Amino acid sequence: MMRLTVTVSLLVCCWLSATAVGSVDQETDVIKRPRLDDRTYRVFTLANGIRAVAVNDPSATRAAYACAVNVGSHDDGDIDGLAHFSEHMAFLGSAAYPKPSEDDEFLTRAGGQGNAFTDKERTVFFAQLEATAFPEGLQRFAGFFASPLLDAREAHSEVQAVDSEHKKNMPSVDAQVEYLLMSLASGPLGHFATGSVDTLETEPAQRGVDMGAALKRFHSRFYCGHRMTVSTISPISLAEQQQLINDTFGVVSPTNEGICENTQDDFTRRSGGYDSPFDGTNTNQLIHLPVTENEHPLLFVSFALPPLREVSSSQPHPALRYLMEHKGRGGLFASLREEDLVSSVEYGAEQSSVADMALIRMELTGKGSKDVPRVLDRLFGYLNALRESDLNEVYASLARMSSVDFAWTDKSTDMSGDAWRLTESLSYPHVPPSDLLADVHGLMDVPDTELLMDVLHTHMTPEKANIAFADREFRCDSLAALHDGPPLQTPKIDSDEAALRVSSLSRLYEYVLGDALDIDLADLRQCGATARVTYSHQRGWTFRFTAYALQMPHLVNATAKAFATAHTTAGDSSVSRALSALLSDLRDVNTGLAVQSAGEIAEAISVRQAFHRSELAAFLSGLSSAGEATQQMHQTIAQQMDRLYLEALSCGNLNEAESADVITAFAHTIGVSHPLAPADAAELAVAQLRGQHIRVEAWNPIQNDVNGASLLVYQYPYLGIEEGVHLSILSQLVHQSLYDTLRTQSQLGYIAGAHLVTRPPHWSEIASHSYCFRRHDLALAYLTNGVELADLLATYKILTRDDALGVKMHPRQIPAHDSGIGSGGVGLVRLGASPSSKLRGASSALPVRQQIDALHK
Ligand SMILES: [Zn+2]
Structure with a gap:
């Protein structure tokens, strides 16, 4: 799924006025923060315009630092992937530490690691390491921003890394759809952001572009003090950290002698001069593309919304996610599932200063994929119903829940994650220092129903939608060639028919249960409670619960009751739905990586009673009917119910007696009456x-x-x-x-x-x-x-x-021209001149309804 990402706001002028008055100190006591947060904070501004936040964590033995630069793929200009490539190159040596692998080696010695990512409008660098190495680490880190070498001789090999990163993303249908839907947009939003050998080496060479010079120019235009934010987290005092940041980052040039882009011009450049990237000429489009026979058919519906990042305290996207994903009765999911049309509905959003993109992703059942118009009618009917509803109360209760969650947020253990999120939030001028942590944690404290209604009324209508349908039936000649090659060979050491049966049918029960719990627990889940029941050959059944203390007994009991009874009460239709979802997941290799596939084979060979997904799939698809699957599953689970051995761990805000009560009630409900000896339990050794x-x-x-x-x-x-x-x-x-x-x-x-x-x-x-x-x-x-x-x-x-x-x-042999997103075939959207990774020039044809009707003729 797309994840919620952040964006630059339009309120650039606030930033400038804040820096114009010089250094602004803001201490912890005015910063809104979770109750369990024992850190102290200081926000300040350096003379060169860099805004910084220092965080003192008195109990930490490690330290972290991060730097966010206000530049991203929207600033690529005519070299696709240039911002991403600059991020990669920035790490390869600075004036004081020229060796390209110098920083990796230093971090290894300091027990640390670093990384970076490039988003549409932000590039963020971060690292963590032993606290004792913090001052030297920060010194080296600052060098990447103050005096990077950007050595053209390193560029050729680093382009290969970027290219490989792009190729890794491409087999995923989700990534393809995301790129294709984005490619419909006008202006920089629609361009290819990752970069490849084509866009970063071959094409620039053909146009006579000197990439070494282009990199340096890009760095001068965007990497300067007034486009940067820095954060540090360490056990040393705030004053010492402020001093260190001053000493290291203070030497970064404020504007690179005036070459650095003024943030006031960002919007004009990033919008490409378009009022909106979707203006009515490029909506109501359908993209049709294939999934492999083994994957779920997928239907995506996207809407372009106005930029909402600067109203982050209202959090319209989480509110929309709740409305679209709610699984209880009366929700979209329940109504679609009642007709057996979908197996999941998810909502995601991508944000930027020119537009937000909302994306609804639905996994279709076989029936749903044959009746896409029905699915769309249900979706748009539901959106209509929302427009007529009073959403005030729902939104207010989401906000109350968000406040409780924020207040009781646990201290995170991901220090470098904390560091980069702080720099990112700090880089938005609309976020005052007092709301820094509220922004980091996505606190929704100002529900704005009027805004939500406007989004639903004005932007989430059929004419404004773009739709992608990834379909098993889609046929394209180039696909045939990819199915060749010998099948997977997975030699077994221990081959045990009975164990295969138990593993397969237990996995099936896991899905049947998940299906039942989706609806039973929908309301509890909305209050922040989670319950997950999973089966693995190594651990047997694992139940994981998290909830506020008050809800815990109810949550655990409802789940235990479902576990103890669903194998006898589940009807053929729910088993058949679970079976098709499980088979689809078992056969879906395309969302993984080659190295994960290798790992699955290794596990199937080296762990006792582990089975390769293909073995589970073969067993399950050998069941003659839903009736037989139901009956066999019932038999296997009933046998397991007599042989349960329970280990439980409880922690958090429950006292010992409460914990014991919850666990005893759980054991009683699922019937742990004849516990096995630990030696006979499901946990087992390697083969x-x-x-x-x-x-x-x-x-x-x-x-x-x-x-x-x-x-x-x-x-x-x-x-x-x-x-x-x-x-x-x-x-x-x-x-x-x-x-x-x-x-x-x-x-x-x-x-x-x-x-x-x-x-x-x-x-x-x-x-x-x-x-x-x-x-x-x-x-x-x-x-x-x-x-x-x-x-x-x-x-x-x-x-x-x-x-x-x-x-x-x-790797299989793939025809050379078939190397980008165009490979495998995409219907109706015509890619540019060559079907490579380029997405420029994408254009589409007929209105959605007409196209979809044609699909079903
Ligand atoms: Zn990268």
């Missing part, structure tokens, strides 16, 4: 590879993905908490070294690294419940008990014994 290399080679199953992947797995049975810590440290060392050499130096792949996959029970699983323990503290407690180099080396020796599992995915 022994028995001292031998196993090598699997397979085609990358993801359609249109030109990437391959190699995966090497060392098996290491769980031995204890200390080994967990040793392995964790080792995997970080290996990860950094792989990342530095394969990704940064050699540019061999966009994803390179190593990580530790632990099988339960293990310490990180418990500790990752951040409500209860701080993972970092726990690790530290073990570390300070003395991890010596000798211990690590001993662990390393065990780790590198001669039994490894290697999985290599080979």
Whole structure:
């Protein structure tokens, strides 16, 4: 799904007047913040125009910093992807630290990591590291903004990284639809933002553009003091942090001798001179494209809305999301599901200063995909009904809930995430320092029903909609070639028919339950309560609940009751709906990555009773009818009900007696009367590879993905908490070294690294419940008990014994011209001259209704 992203606001003048009066100090006591937040804050402005926020976190052992630059893909000009490319290049050396891999190496030594992203109107850089390395880290970080080398000699290899990033995104139908719908827009909103070898190397060379010079010019135009915000979070005092920011970022030029773009001109440039990117000539369009036979058919409806980022305290998008996604009776989802037309409805939004894009995404059932007009009638009928409704009360209760959530927000454990969100919110002139954290957390405290009604009345109408339909039936000749190649080979060590049956039918029950809970718990979920029930061959059934203390007993009981009874009460129609959703998910490889497919094969081989998704799908599709599936599922689950062993962990604002009550009631309702011995419980060990290399080679199953992947797995049975810590440290060392050499130096792949996959029970699983323990503290407690180099080396020796599992995915042969979003075929929207990644020149033909009717002839 699209995520809510942020945008620059139109109120640029406020920013200028604030900086004109010089440094503005704002201390914590005026900043609205969650009750559990024990940090202190200071907002200030440097002489060069940089706005900054320093955060003191007295209990932190790590530190983080971030910098947001007011530039993004809307500022690319005539080189698509230039802003994104500049972000990549900025990391590769500064005047004081010229070596390209210098920062990666420093962060590795400092136990840290950094990253960056480019949005439409913001480019954000961030990192976290050990607190002791903070001053040096910040010094190096500031160099990227004050004196980056932007060395043209590094450009060629870095273009490959950008290109690989683009190719990684392209197989996903969601990404294709997002790009295609955006490409209908007039002006910069519609252009290709990621960049590729074509747009960043081949085409500029043909036009005689010197990319080295273009990069430097771009940097001068947009990377300057008055377009930047900086944040730091560390255990040192606010005064010291302010001093450090001054010393490091103070040398950034305020305007690059007047070359830097004035923020007042941003809107004109970013809108491309259009009043609105959607003016009636480019709405009411239909894009028709294929999904593979194994994926859900999808229907997307998008609307261009006015820019809403500057009314963030009203949060119209979350209000719309509630209205569109609400699953209770009377909602859109319930009415569509009653007719068996959809299996999910989701709402997302993309924001920018020229327009917001709202997107409704529906996974269709087989019946829904054959009757798209009916689905659309239901959707637009529901929007009509909303326009006639009194939404004041709903909106007010959403706002009350938002205030409670904000007040009780837990302290986050993602320090660099906190740092970049702060810089981003700080970069919007409409957000006063007192509302900085409210903006970061998306607090909705000023419901504006009039605005919501205006959006519904003026902008969310059929004529203003663009529609994309991703359809299994869509046929395009170029698709045939992609289905060739030998099938996946997944050799098994343990093959167990009975276990396959239990795994498959339990997964089916997970979906049946999810379906039942969607409606039963709709209201509780709206109050911030969540309940998730999942089945895995490693853990058996896992129930996860979060709720305010008052609601917890009700939530747990309702879920336990559904779990204990739904296998006997579920009718054939709900089982058949669940079966089709599960099969669709099992067969959908296109939303993944080649390396994930390799990981699934490795897991199917190296974990006892793990089955590859294709095995589960084969078993389930072998069931002759919904009736048989219902009957077999009932039998399997009834057997499991007699053999439940329960472990429970409760934490938060419940006392011991309340916790015990909730857990006892839960155990009683699901009937844990004859508990198994722990040794017989579902948790189980890895399958022994028995001292031998196993090598699997397979085609990358993801359609249109030109990437391959190699995966090497060392098996290491769980031995204890200390080994967990040793392995964790080792995997970080290996990860950094792989990342530095394969990704940064050699540019061999966009994803390179190593990580530790632990099988339960293990310490990180418990500790990752951040409500209860701080993972970092726990690790530290073990570390300070003395991890010596000798211990690590001993662990390393065990780790590198001669039994490894290697999985290599080979990309399929894809015709050279078929490498972009156009591959696989897109109907009705005609792409530009060549079907490459370029999206310029997209144009569409007939009105939606006519097109959709034609589809169904
Ligand atoms: Zn990137």
